[in-house]
Amino acid sequence: MNNRNKTGDVKKIKNKTNKRSAKSLATNFLALAVILVLTDASETYAVEREGGISVGGYGSVRYEYLTQGNKSISTFTLRRIVPTFSATVKERLRFYTELEFERFGLLELVEELTPYQGGLRAKTEIEGTHGSEIKLEQMWGEFEIARALRFRVGGILPPVGRFNILHDDDIWEPARRPLSVRDATVLPDKTAWMEIGAGFNGNFDLGETLLGYEAYVLNGVTLEHDFELYVIGGHERKIDDTTTVKYNQAKLEAVIKPRFGNARLDTKKEKALAGRIFVAPALGYELGFSGYFGRYTPSFLVPANLWTAAIDFKAEPISAFDFEGEYAFTQFTKLSTVIQDIISKSFHKTGTTIFYQSSTGTAVIVPTGIVSEIKVKELSLADTKQGGWVLFRFKFFPSFLQGTVFDFDGESQFILFDRPEYVSYKNTIVALDFKDGNITREQKADISQFRNTVGIAYRPVKTFVFSISYEFTTLLSGPRYIHTSGNENQHAILFGFAFGL
Numbered sequence: 001m002n003n004r005n006k007t008g009d010v011k012k013i014k015n016k017t018n019k020r021s022a023k024s025l026a027t028n029f030l031a032l033a034v035i036l037v038l039t040d041a042s043e044t045y046a047v048e049r050e051g052g053i054s055v056g057g058y059g060s061v062r063y064e065y066l067t068q069g070n071k072s073i074s075t076f077t078l079r080r081i082v083p084t085f086s087a088t089v090k091e092r093l094r095f096y097t098e099l100e101f102e103r104f105g106l107l108e109l110v111e112e113l114t115p116y117q118g119g120l121r122a123k124t125e126i127e128g129t130h131g132s133e134i135k136l137e138q139m140w141g142e143f144e145i146a147r148a149l150r151f152r153v154g155g156i157l158p159p160v161g162r163f164n165i166l167h168d169d170d171i172w173e174p175a176r177r178p179l180s181v182r183d184a185t186v187l188p189d190k191t192a193w194m195e196i197g198a199g200f201n202g203n204f205d206l207g208e209t210l211l212g213y214e215a216y217v218l219n220g221v222t223l224e225h226d227f228e229l230y231v232i233g234g235h236e237r238k239i240d241d242t243t244t245v246k247y248n249q250a251k252l253e254a255v256i257k258p259r260f261g262n263a264r265l266d267t268k269k270e271k272a273l274a275g276r277i278f279v280a281p282a283l284g285y286e287l288g289f290s291g292y293f294g295r296y297t298p299s300f301l302v303p304a305n306l307w308t309a310a311i312d313f314k315a316e317p318i319s320a321f322d323f324e325g326e327y328a329f330t331q332f333t334k335l336s337t338v339i340q341d342i343i344s345k346s347f348h349k350t351g352t353t354i355f356y357q358s359s360t361g362t363a364v365i366v367p368t369g370i371v372s373e374i375k376v377k378e379l380s381l382a383d384t385k386q387g388g389w390v391l392f393r394f395k396f397f398p399s400f401l402q403g404t405v406f407d408f409d410g411e412s413q414f415i416l417f418d419r420p421e422y423v424s425y426k427n428t429i430v431a432l433d434f435k436d437g438n439i440t441r442e443q444k445a446d447i448s449q450f451r452n453t454v455g456i457a458y459r460p461v462k463t464f465v466f467s468i469s470y471e472f473t474t475l476l477s478g479p480r481y482i483h484t485s486g487n488e489n490q491h492a493i494l495f496g497f498a499f500g501l
Helices: 022-027 029-038 335-344
Strands: 012-014 043-045 052-068 071-090 093-102 107-116 119-128 133-146 149-156 195-206 209-218 222-238 244-259 272-280 286-295 305-318 321-332 356-358 371-376 382-396 413-435 438-459 464-477 490-500
Touching (some): 335 413, 335 438
Antiparallel strands (some): 012 043, 052 490, 071 093, 093 133, 107 119, 133 149, 149 195, 195 209, 209 272, 272 286, 286 305, 305 321, 321 382, 382 413, 438 464
16 A cells, blocks of 8 residues: 555544553553643544555656647656655554656766876766756655544655655646646745655644644755766867967856755755644535745855745535646845856856867867856746646546446546646846846846646556646746747647556
């Protein structure tokens, strides 16, 4: 049995009553009293067999045909495969982890140190498929003091909004995650976003209403950089009146973007806070409020904070129809000051390339610049970000398919779905020029996008879903080159398959 973490999905079983000696009862009297105050002593969470290890997973594959103006894309994508491992060491001690392989096909590293012409040659060779990523998505241990008080520590999903804590592919019918949590995220980092930290979670009954919470102290999102190395061919340089060389230019870019906190060292030396409370007044209904606050600059930069507030909801007015969604607002404070501080601490260095192919076929050495740049990741830094989504579902199963190959013991469903979404960025950094450590041009833009996805899905069982959908995306405001649309609308047909085990 896979025991994936689902907030608000409460299973209960009768608690076992064990005979204890008088000495044991006296020793544990205080702990028992606390538990009795916080929860019903006759009920607790459903747990796996003590000492048992459960292996599960989820994943998805997508085909998309996308058009934008005269451009088109036709491709299959392995979205992700995520093995999950969980264990209940004792009844109230749990461990859980997920390891994500996203668009993963190959990653190979070869390192050699060999003799070479009287000296040594060091060689590093990296092979991989485009876009491959391996990521630790969760890894935590939990001690349940009581139903309303569980201590959790490790790699935790910050409970900001609904999607980050309920991101498993088999839960959702659309074959692409919402804009506001992924490609144009309004959260501090894109889903699934993990942080190293510790805190408490739990829930309890208040009459017929279920109340719950999560609250954690985390390393927190911080500005990081990725190095991107390019070799650009086709350049020519005239050395003298008789010699012209063709050469490749090396270009090194440091791309700055927010990223989940370091798993080794908190470079900010300040912690972030994240939390969510929810109320479920009846089965099928839930309303949640969540937030995040923390410094996003490393300690060697000017201090600046970011904060997020979010609301999420789910409602099932009838068994055949439900809807759920979320909306979030994020602010990066003092963003222009932070960027200026980064620029003032940066430098431009000139190197020497050692090989060019001349027009005469002779190898020559020509000094030249290695072009280095600092860039801000597209759609990553803005003064404010806001947006969200709503997913509507209508569930049915045609009577003429009952008893056919499409009917799995009455579990099967067809689902019509529609997911409108909206994202808005204010004062987004889209271009920077600097000289001698000072910004000479800082271009910002307000960007807003709308997307709607409508389709039909077939679930032979609850955790298998096949879907086909039409996706329409338009740029309401912003520069033409924004990747999702430009001033030309984007259309896509998506075929998806997702599973959970």
